Amino acid sequence: MIKRSFFKSKYLPYLLILPQMLVTLTFFYWPAIQGIIQSFLLSDPFGRQSKFVWFYNYIELFTDPLYLKSIFTTLVFSIAVASVSISLGLFIASMANRALRAKALVRTMLIWPYAVAPAISGIMWLFLLHPSYGVVALAIKKWLGVDWNPVLYGSDAMVMIVMASAWKQVSYNFVFFMAGLQAVPKSLIEAAAIDGASPFKRFWYITFPLLSPTFFFLTVMNIIYSFFETFGIIHTVTQGGPGGSTNILVYKVYQDGFVGLNLGSSSAQSVVLMSLIIVITFLQFKFVEKKVQYGG
Amino acid sequence: MKLRKLSVILIIALGIAFPAAVFAKPITINWWHAQRSARGEVVKNMINEFNASQSDYEVVGTFKGNYDETMNAGVAAFRAKKQPHLLQVFEVGTQTMMLSGAVYPVFKLMKDMGYDVDWSRYLQAVLSYYMNADGNLMSMPFNSSTPIMYYNVDMFKKAGIAPLSKSTPVTWDEMGEITKKLVSGGIAPAGLVTGWQSWTQIENYSAIHNIPFASKANGYEGLDCELMINNPQVVNHITRLKTWADDKRFMYGGQKYQGPKSEFIAQNAAIYIDSISGIAKLKKAVKDFKWDTAPLPVEAGTAKPQNSIIGGASNWVLNGHSKAEYKGVAAFLKFLASNKMQEYWHMETGYFPITIDSYESLKAKGYYAANPFQEVGINQLNRAIPTKISRGLRLGYFVQIRNIINEELELVWNGKKSPQKALNDAVARSNVQLRTFEKTYK
Numbered sequence: 001m002i003k004r005s006f007f008k009s010k011y012l013p014y015l016l017i018l019p020q021m022l023v024t025l026t027f028f029y030w031p032a033i034q035g036i037i038q039s040f041l042l043s044d045p046f047g048r049q050s051k052f053v054w055f056y057n058y059i060e061l062f063t064d065p066l067y068l069k070s071i072f073t074t075l076v077f078s079i080a081v082a083s084v085s086i087s088l089g090l091f092i093a094s095m096a097n098r099a100l101r102a103k104a105l106v107r108t109m110l111i112w113p114y115a116v117a118p119a120i121s122g123i124m125w126l127f128l129l130h131p132s133y134g135v136v137a138l139a140i141k142k143w144l145g146v147d148w149n150p151v152l153y154g155s156d157a158m159v160m161i162v163m164a165s166a167w168k169q170v171s172y173n174f175v176f177f178m179a180g181l182q183a184v185p186k187s188l189i190e191a192a193a194i195d196g197a198s199p200f201k202r203f204w205y206i207t208f209p210l211l212s213p214t215f216f217f218l219t220v221m222n223i224i225y226s227f228f229e230t231f232g233i234i235h236t237v238t239q240g241g242p243g244g245s246t247n248i249l250v251y252k253v254y255q256d257g258f259v260g261l262n263l264g265s266s267s268a269q270s271v272v273l274m275s276l277i278i279v280i281t282f283l284q285f286k287f288v289e290k291k292v293q294y295g296g
Numbered sequence: 297m298k299l300r301k302l303s304v305i306l307i308i309a310l311g312i313a314f315p316a317a318v319f320a321k322p323i324t325i326n327w328w329h330a331q332r333s334a335r336g337e338v339v340k341n342m343i344n345e346f347n348a349s350q351s352d353y354e355v356v357g358t359f360k361g362n363y364d365e366t367m368n369a370g371v372a373a374f375r376a377k378k379q380p381h382l383l384q385v386f387e388v389g390t391q392t393m394m395l396s397g398a399v400y401p402v403f404k405l406m407k408d409m410g411y412d413v414d415w416s417r418y419l420q421a422v423l424s425y426y427m428n429a430d431g432n433l434m435s436m437p438f439n440s441s442t443p444i445m446y447y448n449v450d451m452f453k454k455a456g457i458a459p460l461s462k463s464t465p466v467t468w469d470e471m472g473e474i475t476k477k478l479v480s481g482g483i484a485p486a487g488l489v490t491g492w493q494s495w496t497q498i499e500n501y502s503a504i505h506n507i508p509f510a511s512k513a514n515g516y517e518g519l520d521c522e523l524m525i526n527n528p529q530v531v532n533h534i535t536r537l538k539t540w541a542d543d544k545r546f547m548y549g550g551q552k553y554q555g556p557k558s559e560f561i562a563q564n565a566a567i568y569i570d571s572i573s574g575i576a577k578l579k580k581a582v583k584d585f586k587w588d589t590a591p592l593p594v595e596a597g598t599a600k601p602q603n604s605i606i607g608g609a610s611n612w613v614l615n616g617h618s619k620a621e622y623k624g625v626a627a628f629l630k631f632l633a634s635n636k637m638q639e640y641w642h643m644e645t646g647y648f649p650i651t652i653d654s655y656e657s658l659k660a661k662g663y664y665a666a667n668p669f670q671e672v673g674i675n676q677l678n679r680a681i682p683t684k685i686s687r688g689l690r691l692g693y694f695v696q697i698r699n700i701i702n703e704e705l706e707l708v709w710n711g712k713k714s715p716q717k718a719l720n721d722a723v724a725r726s727n728v729q730l731r732t733f734e735k736t737y738k
Contacts (some may be wrong), residue, residue, distance in 0.1 A: 150554055
């Protein structure tokens with residue numbers, strides 16, 4: 001049953017999509033094209049002189065071993081953030097779905113962290129985990145005897161920003177999984193239960209396949225989130241350090257472009273970042289989506 | 297009819313008689329700065345004082361965010377031809393501003409507007425940071441600081457260490473002994489912690505010992521300069537800090553000042569190297585121990601240590617305004633450099649007064665006798681005439697270079713690289729930045 005509308009006038013549809021086209025053109029295509037042009041230029045920040053240098057900015061980037069490392073760091077970071085936040089979101093959603101009392105209250109409380117700005121989330125985690133004044137950090141050091149020091153050790157810093165970024169995103173995932181879980185027909189699960197399927201099997205063979213569209217959607221969204229929106233967390237918590245170990249691509253774009261005023265290199269990095277995210281999303285659609293079972 | 301004619305004549309006559317008073321509004325001078333909270337209030341008071349002191353000009357100060365945000369705002373405004381008259385820019389942006397072609401050099405402005413300024417009555421180590429290769433002042437220094445050493449007096453007493461001199465620096469060898477006593481005696485969890493490591497441990501270390509940071513007189517004499525910080529002296533210094541880090545005589549507290557400062561306040565470290573602007577912060581935050589200040593350590597055998605170098609920001613006059621407006625800018629800059637304003641600024645914020653006269657006037661009033669902390673930095677800055685090497689640094693993409701140095705040093709502290717390798721890499725990576733910068737302006 002697909003509904004189709006027909007317009008009498010040939011031009012009306014175009015007129016109706018015009019506002020959206022204008023918005024997209026001005027706020028997406030135009031800056032993107034500007035960025036692509038800028039990436040082929042070397043120019044001073046005041047815009048008094050710019051030179052066309054072909055692929056100079058790109059060559060500089062890809063001959064810099066640290067840039068390649070930054071790409072790798074970004075991939076590690078985003079995979080970690082996505083898997084932690086999706087699995088936790090799913091876990092909490094399936095638990096909350098079984099809550100008997102105060103279901104609405106539990107749900108609302110769990111959604112709250114999403115309203116926290118990334119920078120605030122970063123500061124909060126910093127107050128917990130900073131080696132010299134973090135409450136949790138001091139406890140870890142004292143009772144577990146772990147030499148926890150994200151200011152000095154790259155892996156500790158990575159753990160800290162993954163936690164701060166994933167924590168915030170858990171609520172987002174929770175909302176979608178919650179909605180997805182409620183759409184799973186009760187009768188299917190009850191039938192399986194009568195047939196003697198264990199709770200885990202019921203989840204794995206019934207709930208999970210039915211959740212796969214949500215799962216797929218969230219994977220894409222979380223990867224994009226960890227690529228771009230985690231900027232505030234990095235900025236407040238580690239500033240890319242120590243030793244560049246948490247310098248993800250979007251933070252480097254900011255450092256080089258906004259703080260360092262190297263517009264050419266920063267634009268080239270934005271173009272690389274954009275291409276990377278297009279490729280990743282494309283791959284997800286190409287290979288992962290095949291396994292997704294949409295309803296109907 | 298007659299009445300109307302009369303009133304027209306009257307109005308014209310009035311207009312001729314009191315042109316400025318009746319019809320002209322004061323000329324607005326826009327100043328974009330990066331000072332907020334307590335310092336922002338001080339800036340506001342200075343502006344109000346200027347506005348109240350005369351009626352031709354009205355300075356409007358606008359807080360534009362932190363240093364990089366302010367500079368970006370200035371850049372964007374200049375591109376849109378809506379630039380302010382005065383823009384505060386941090387010291388690392390000096391080279392970019394100088395080459396921008398967007399500025400009206402301050403020495404020229406003052407001359408053009410009929411002010412005969414005796415620049416020799418200014419603190420030379422401050423001015424030299426903002427001079428071009430010919431020794432002409434390009435921007436007006438505003439807030440300038442330099443790193444000094446803070447130490448925990450109580451811990452020193454407990455360890456039986458004599459208080460440090462406020463004028464003669466200790467040597468790094470003595471520092472090794474002092475920190476050893478503090479740490480091995482179990483008096484302090486760690487010895488030394490430092491804020492802004494590139495600025496304090498490499499830039500200032502080089503200046504004080506007159507070691508070139510970069511070729512071409514630290515970049516003053518050409519864009520084709522290269523970094524030189526992988527020299528034996530600096531490598532030795534970093535190696536020493538690394539060995540100290542291994543036995544807790546040195547601890548790494550982060551790139552900026554927040555981490556190191558909190559380690560000092562929490563008494564996790566007995567000695568703390570940071571900008572003189574830390575004085576005000578420590579006064580407020582430290583309640584349970586006594587602390588004091590001392591000049592930065594020097595290498596044993598340094599007969600005459602050079603001046604340390606400054607950090608902070610200066611005010612740039614931007615192009616594209618009328619002569620009448622520039623007259624106001626010049627008047628305002630002169631007002632800011634007056635004794636009264638400089639003394640007020642120094643006492644409220646701890647940043648240096650920029651003229652010798654205001655320093656001497658404060659001294660005569662007994663300010664330094666009452667606030668001995670404050671004089672350490674000024675003496676360290678004035679103890680020698682700046683050489684071509686100690687006068688400052690003039691590097692393109694300096695922000696990126698400092699980031700690179702920070703990254704490489706962190707890899708030394710966490711043991712991933714040897715000091716020599718890290719500094720070699722820092723030089724190689726920075727030179728790539730310098731070449732890109734050179735290519736942009738060639």
